[in-house]
Amino acid sequence: MNPFRQLSPKEEREFRQWARNNYLRHTPIKGVWHPVIQDECVRINQMQPPFAIEEQTKKANEQPESL
DSSP: OOSSOOOOHHHHHHHHHHHHHHOOTTSOOOTTSOHHHHHHHHHHHHHSOHHHHHHHHHHHHHSOOOO
């Protein structure tokens, strides 16, 4: 028995949007979240590996501020 309900296409879009708006990349994905949200979090993590985020942060911090 699946404890999660079946979503309509509209609800699935809304759940995926929620994940994009609220999930912080490469943080734990909670098992209590709906599988659609978990799937979107995995997709988000696959879009940019953690080391790329670190490299972008380093580069951003090295650039001088413009006036």
